[in-house]
Amino acid sequence: MGQLREVNVAAIRAAVIRCIERASFEMDAAEREALRRRRERESSCAGCFVLDQLLVNADIAREDRRPLCQDTGLAVIRVTIGQDVHLVGGALDEAIHSAVAEAWARFRLRPSVVRHPLARRNTGDNTPAVIHIRLVPGDRVELDVMEKGGGCENMSRLAMLTPADGRAGVVDFVVRAVVESGGNACPPLVVGVGIGGSFERAAELAKEALWRPFGEPADDPLDRELERELLERLNATGLGPMGLGGDTTALAVHVRSHPCHIASLPVAVNLDCHSHRHAREVL
Amino acid sequence: MSDLGGGEGRPAGRALSASDEGKVRDVHLPLDDAGWRGLRAGEHVRLSGEVVAARDAAHRRMWEALDRGEPLPFDLRGATIYYVGPTPGGPDRPVGSAGPTTSGRMDVYTPRLLALGLRGMIGKGERSAPVIEAMRRYGAVYFLAVGGAGALLGRCVVEAETVAYDDLGPEAVRRLVLVEFPVIVAIDAQGRSVWDPGESRVG
Numbered sequence: 001m002g003q004l005r006e007v008n009v010a011a012i013r014a015a016v017i018r019c020i021e022r023a024s025f026e027m028d029a030a031e032r033e034a035l036r037r038r039r040e041r042e043s044s045c046a047g048c049f050v051l052d053q054l055l056v057n058a059d060i061a062r063e064d065r066r067p068l069c070q071d072t073g074l075a076v077i078r079v080t081i082g083q084d085v086h087l088v089g090g091a092l093d094e095a096i097h098s099a100v101a102e103a104w105a106r107f108r109l110r111p112s113v114v115r116h117p118l119a120r121r122n123t124g125d126n127t128p129a130v131i132h133i134r135l136v137p138g139d140r141v142e143l144d145v146m147e148k149g150g151g152c153e154n155m156s157r158l159a160m161l162t163p164a165d166g167r168a169g170v171v172d173f174v175v176r177a178v179v180e181s182g183g184n185a186c187p188p189l190v191v192g193v194g195i196g197g198s199f200e201r202a203a204e205l206a207k208e209a210l211w212r213p214f215g216e217p218a219d220d221p222l223d224r225e226l227e228r229e230l231l232e233r234l235n236a237t238g239l240g241p242m243g244l245g246g247d248t249t250a251l252a253v254h255v256r257s258h259p260c261h262i263a264s265l266p267v268a269v270n271l272d273c274h275s276h277r278h279a280r281e282v283l
Numbered sequence: 284m285s286d287l288g289g290g291e292g293r294p295a296g297r298a299l300s301a302s303d304e305g306k307v308r309d310v311h312l313p314l315d316d317a318g319w320r321g322l323r324a325g326e327h328v329r330l331s332g333e334v335v336a337a338r339d340a341a342h343r344r345m346w347e348a349l350d351r352g353e354p355l356p357f358d359l360r361g362a363t364i365y366y367v368g369p370t371p372g373g374p375d376r377p378v379g380s381a382g383p384t385t386s387g388r389m390d391v392y393t394p395r396l397l398a399l400g401l402r403g404m405i406g407k408g409e410r411s412a413p414v415i416e417a418m419r420r421y422g423a424v425y426f427l428a429v430g431g432a433g434a435l436l437g438r439c440v441v442e443a444e445t446v447a448y449d450d451l452g453p454e455a456v457r458r459l460v461l462v463e464f465p466v467i468v469a470i471d472a473q474g475r476s477v478w479d480p481g482e483s484r485v486g
Contacts, residue, residue: 046467046477049327049429049467050429053432053465054429054432056435057431057433057435058434060434064434066376066433066434066437067370067379067380067433067434068431068433068434069380069431069433070369070370070379070381070382070433070437071384071433072370072380108370108371108372108373108379109370109371110368110369110370110379110380110453112368120340122453124452150384151385151407151430154385182408183407183408183409183430184385184408186407186430186431242407242427242429242430243408243409244427244467244477273430273431274431275431
């Protein structure tokens with residue numbers, strides 16, 4: 001039996017707090033560059049008005065220590081744990097929830113979670129987080145932290161297409177999801193697409209696609225080709241920044257696929273706004 | 284609509300003409316009736332003055348209060364509601380980040396509030412046909428602020444005070460004072476809209 005590496009959940013807790021701080025106040029450098037390039041090519045006046053504000057907003061957030069967006073989101077946290085890791089120091093999920101509560105208070109983020117979806121009482125500290133855990137070979141712990149806003153999450157959708165719908169059906173579904181969301185999801189968007197798997201796996205794939213570093217192409221050549229086509233199609237819709245018309249509807253499309261049943265073609269679209277707040281640490 | 288264009292298969296927003304750029308009108312709230320009716324869809328405006336912050340949970344509370352025949356916790360007549368739940372302020376600032384949330388979720392409550400005198404709304408995204416119809420009837424205006432520009436917009440909020448429903452936390456009703464808060468007139472009191480021609484945006 002191999003050597004186990006001990007990782008204290010207190011170290012994970014501290015890393016989650018650091019990730020939340022970075023995601024809240026600092027726009028991803030690659031995304032900022034994409035916004036700047038798109039601004040130069042944007043032909044719509046309203047579009048430029050929006051993109052200019054977003055670039056200035058990113059500067060103000062960093063300098064003024066104001067969150068990039070007032071919707072500091074639901075904390076969605078993925079923990080990728082090596083099989084040779086032994087977690088010590090308490091329960092992992094409690095450490096994560098406690099990190100979220102502390103970060104929300106310390107950085108003055110907005111508590112945006114209600115305890116029961118029907119009773120709707122605010123929990124006051126943005127807990128609980130949504131936690132995804134996966135096991136992989138190795139002895140590292142990887143943390144991916146996302147602050148997921150409600151406006152774009154609300155516009156996300158899933159469909160069980162048929163094999164006959166094929167690639168064209170997938171493209172059509174994604175384009176419709178974006179166009180029908182209008183300005184609600186805060187375009188220009190980062191679009192996560194999951195194809196294949198089962199009903200629940202497709203939704204997870206779409207979320208996982210959003211966790212990939214901004215603009216990094218998929219490994220699979222078919223997914224990569226789909227990403228290129230979707231980005232082009234979305235930016236040709238004319239929806240534009242905040243749905244006001246223009247050439248900039250999506251900043252990036254990330255596709256992730258998985259084998260699926262012979263009868264099925266599940267497809268999920270998880271929209272993320274331009275305030276694509278995510279951060280990553282490896283322990 | 285000719286002044287907003289559309290045409291050539293392009294959505295209306297694209298046609299906000301280049302000559303509009305740099306022409307920004309300063310608007311001080313509250314406006315009188317002529318002031319509300321004088322705003323035109325597509326205009327770039329800087330808003331200064333008092334607005335009321337209220338979003339989903341506060342709208343529900345107001346609706347329930349009206350159903351029970353109770354008065355609302357603030358005077359709606361001539362008021363502007365900003366659909367926002369800001370991040371907390373601090374010693375040096377009344378609020379942190381304060382950008383708009385999706386207005387469409389408030390559509391179901393809005394015609395009733397317009398009938399009671401609400402004249403201005405600030406948010407993001409489009410509005411329903413019944414809301415636009417009520418806006419025409421009562422001469423109300425919908426302003427669009429840039430979603431996700433919360434840090435920039437938060438700087439334009441110089442005062443904030445909770446006036447009702449404190450237990451709703453970030454969804455409490457707050458009186459905000461804005462200074463040169465940048466918006467676009469998205470739907471005007473005549474019912475004209477920056478989205479008007481309605482060409483398909485599907486490419």
